[in-house]
Amino acid sequence: MTDQRIFKATPTANxxxxxAARESFSWQDAQDRxxxxxxxxxxxxxxxxxxxxxxxxxxxxxxxxxxxxxARIDMSYQDLQHLTNKFANVLRSHGLxxxxxxxxxxxxxxxxxxxxxxxxxxxxxxxPLFSAFGPEPIAARMTIGGxxxxxxxxRLYKRKVAAIRDSLEALETVFTIDGAVPDTVxxxxxxxxxxxxxxxxxxxxxxTALLHFTSGTTGKPKGVVHVHQAVVAHDTTGRLALDLRxxxxxxxxxxxxxxxxxxxxxxxxxxxxxxMIVDEAEFDVARWYDILQSEKVNVWYTAPTAIxxxxxxxxxxxxxxxxxxxxxxxxxxxxxNPEAVIWGNETFGKPFHDNWWQTETGGIMIANYxxxxxxxxxxxxxxxxxxxxxxDVKGDTVTELTAPMAMGELALRPGWxxxxxxxxxxxxxxxxxxxxxxxxxxxxxMRDADGYFWFVGRADDLIKSSxxxxxPFEVESALMEHDAVAEVAVIGLPDETAGQIVKAYVAxxxxxxxxxxxxxxxxxHARKRLGPAVAPKDIAFRQNLPKxxxxxxxxxxxKAREMGLPEGDISTLESDEK
Amino acid sequence: xxxxxxxxxxxxxLGRIAPEIPFDSIDPSEDLREECDIDSMDFLTLVTAxxxxxxxxxxxxxxDQMRTLDDLVDYxxxxxx
Numbered sequence: 001m002t003d004q005r006i007f008k009a010t011p012t013a014n015x016x017x018x019x020a021a022r023e024s025f026s027w028q029d030a031q032d033r034x035x036x037x038x039x040x041x042x043x044x045x046x047x048x049x050x051x052x053x054x055x056x057x058x059x060x061x062x063x064x065x066x067x068x069x070x071a072r073i074d075m076s077y078q079d080l081q082h083l084t085n086k087f088a089n090v091l092r093s094h095g096l097x098x099x100x101x102x103x104x105x106x107x108x109x110x111x112x113x114x115x116x117x118x119x120x121x122x123x124x125x126x127x128p129l130f131s132a133f134g135p136e137p138i139a140a141r142m143t144i145g146g147x148x149x150x151x152x153x154x155r156l157y158k159r160k161v162a163a164i165r166d167s168l169e170a171l172e173t174v175f176t177i178d179g180a181v182p183d184t185v186x187x188x189x190x191x192x193x194x195x196x197x198x199x200x201x202x203x204x205x206x207x208t209a210l211l212h213f214t215s216g217t218t219g220k221p222k223g224v225v226h227v228h229q230a231v232v233a234h235d236t237t238g239r240l241a242l243d244l245r246x247x248x249x250x251x252x253x254x255x256x257x258x259x260x261x262x263x264x265x266x267x268x269x270x271x272x273x274x275x276m277i278v279d280e281a282e283f284d285v286a287r288w289y290d291i292l293q294s295e296k297v298n299v300w301y302t303a304p305t306a307i308x309x310x311x312x313x314x315x316x317x318x319x320x321x322x323x324x325x326x327x328x329x330x331x332x333x334x335x336x337n338p339e340a341v342i343w344g345n346e347t348f349g350k351p352f353h354d355n356w357w358q359t360e361t362g363g364i365m366i367a368n369y370x371x372x373x374x375x376x377x378x379x380x381x382x383x384x385x386x387x388x389x390x391x392d393v394k395g396d397t398v399t400e401l402t403a404p405m406a407m408g409e410l411a412l413r414p415g416w417x418x419x420x421x422x423x424x425x426x427x428x429x430x431x432x433x434x435x436x437x438x439x440x441x442x443x444x445x446m447r448d449a450d451g452y453f454w455f456v457g458r459a460d461d462l463i464k465s466s467x468x469x470x471x472p473f474e475v476e477s478a479l480m481e482h483d484a485v486a487e488v489a490v491i492g493l494p495d496e497t498a499g500q501i502v503k504a505y506v507a508x509x510x511x512x513x514x515x516x517x518x519x520x521x522x523x524x525h526a527r528k529r530l531g532p533a534v535a536p537k538d539i540a541f542r543q544n545l546p547k548x549x550x551x552x553x554x555x556x557x558x559k560a561r562e563m564g565l566p567e568g569d570i571s572t573l574e575s576d577e578k
Numbered sequence: 579x580x581x582x583x584x585x586x587x588x589x590x591x592l593g594r595i596a597p598e599i600p601f602d603s604i605d606p607s608e609d610l611r612e613e614c615d616i617d618s619m620d621f622l623t624l625v626t627a628x629x630x631x632x633x634x635x636x637x638x639x640x641x642d643q644m645r646t647l648d649d650l651v652d653y654x655x656x657x658x659x
Contacts, residue, residue: 068609132615132617159615282611282617282618282621283618284638284641284642285638285639285641286638286639286641286642287642305618305619309618309622309638312638313637313638313639316639317637317638317639465619466617466618466619497619497622498619501619520593520594520597521597523594523597523598524596524597524598524599525598527596527597527598527615528598531615532596532615532616532617532620533617537619537620537623
């Protein structure tokens with residue numbers, strides 16, 4: 001933690017004064033900024049696209065797509081309206097009705113954005129999957145959600161879906177965007193023939209719109225349910241926390257396979273009528289600086305892993321590029337270390353504004369703002385309309401800790417529009433998140449005397465790698481499927497670039513030797529099932545893993561030992577590591 | 579170093595990062611990260627290992643010259659004199 005402050009001199013932003021905005025804010029006012037549909041209906045896609053066309057902004061570029069090759073395709077709000085209408089018509093013609101689940105497994109290509117918004121228009125529930133997932137995470141997420149349709153590419157279908165297709169009982173149609181392979185439908189000709197008009201489904205504010213999956217410490221991934229009403233929060237948090245203004249060029253580097261890439265990579269930028277930059281390629285230092293300069297990006301929302309990689313490349317990598325249009329930079333995914341905030345300030349003349357939220361909160365909850373002083377390393381202060389606290393949970397009793405820098409669980413008062421409405425099929429798991437009138441986030445934090453919040457760590461064993469939440473159980477389960485594995489524990493270890501990396505400790509069954517060949521075989525086994533985003537980056541062999549009397553592996557102890565930290569309470573340890 | 583030596587070295591390091599991908603199955607003219615299903619972190623590990631073995635700085639600003647396997651081999655041959 002640091003006492004350093006980055007002062008803000010020019011209060012020209014959507015929110016000139018944080019305190020005044022908190023005082024006067026109401027969610028009803030936020031709702032009134034949107035159009036809505038007749039009779040109290042509300043649809044995210046209408047607020048993102050159609051109302052701008054109606055208001056005469058159809059010619060404005062909504063999405064500029066940059067292909068890996070560098071080729072650019074611009075889509076105006078009018079184009080996006082027509083294309084999403086076409087997609088909604090294609091869904092209907094294939095029997096998909098309001099409430100059906102449409103999944104996407106795609107890289108950052110235009111079809112992904114068209115599918116997301118077209119599905120919402122049709123009143124379908126949209127669920128994006130990260131294209132770097134392997135078949136197992138994909139199968140788990142499609143089964144839990146009951147996917148009725150999938151849009152993907154022939155390449156991803158063949159590599160990741162074909163083999164699990166038979167297990168997906170609800171899945172009727174797979175659209176492929178680049179031709180067809182057996183059991184898929186070629187989307188392009190259908191899009192070409194579909195009508196450009198479609199009457200947006202009359203969805204209610206509480207109808208499910210989006211399904212996002214997040215990892216749990218034990219058991220299966222959780223399907224987080226978000227409703228159309230969430231658009232009120234997407235729109236307002238985009239305006240207040242990211243300072244988005246109509247006409248801005250905005251670049252969110254997150255993949256829509258994660259919640260950031262949907263809430264702030266599709267919805268908020270469009271409801272705020274910006275021009276979104278979408279880059280198909282993966283992170284690349286020179287390419288990113290080129291995009292910032294040549295696209296004249298005004299607002300840039302990225303992640304700590306990327307910022308740390310830019311830092312590593314050094315300011316020299318910028319060369320003679322200049323970014324006079326760059327007005328606001330923000331970061332999310334995991335806490336941004338103070339050095340990175342300061343580096344941003346020195347390199348770009350403005351700091352990265354860290355903010356905090358979760359899949360469950362649907363939108364930014366705590367943030368650093370354009371007109372508020374930044375304390376490097378802090379996640380900032382709660383958004384107007386959001387009440388956050390530090391609490392101590394003992395059994396069913398929740399006590400708010402108000403002393404400055406008291407450490408406890410970060411908690412929020414429920415009731416904002418983008419709050420999750422449930423974990424799919426798991427009401428008990430959902431109920432457990434709420435106690436004593438608070439939503440408990442599972443993150444440990446502190447609040448200082450000025451009201452700034454500071455992240456401390458996860459209260460559980462979840463791993464945050466490159467901004468992605470990874471459940472150890474999912475990784476352990478995949479490794480357990482290997483014939484040689486007797487037991488396995490997976491933890492996150494600190495990494496200066498990724499925040500944490502996934503490491504697995506494996507004890508082998510009798511008759512198997514801990515050889516380098518076997519280690520590589522296990523790595524490959526995990527990567528094939530889980531994909532590179534989830535699979536362990538390192539595997540170590542142990543003869544035995546530390547366990548409690550009830551046989552539960554003590555991940556915490558493995559981690560403390562690996563990091564040379566105190567072992568803490570080991571009274572429940574029965575069988576120790578060897 | 580010959581082209582073959584360089585390819586063998588890349589194969590060796592890729593074999594540690596993505597052991598499930600047979601080196602022969604990689605299309606050398608396609609995006610390497612996609613061909614091997616590796617993410618940015620894996621790519622960084624690969625480049626760091628190659629740079630160490632060849633005593634080559636391989637700055638991140640050059641990564642766009644290493645998009646495909648052919649590009650990468652080409653880059654290494656040109657720079658690892």
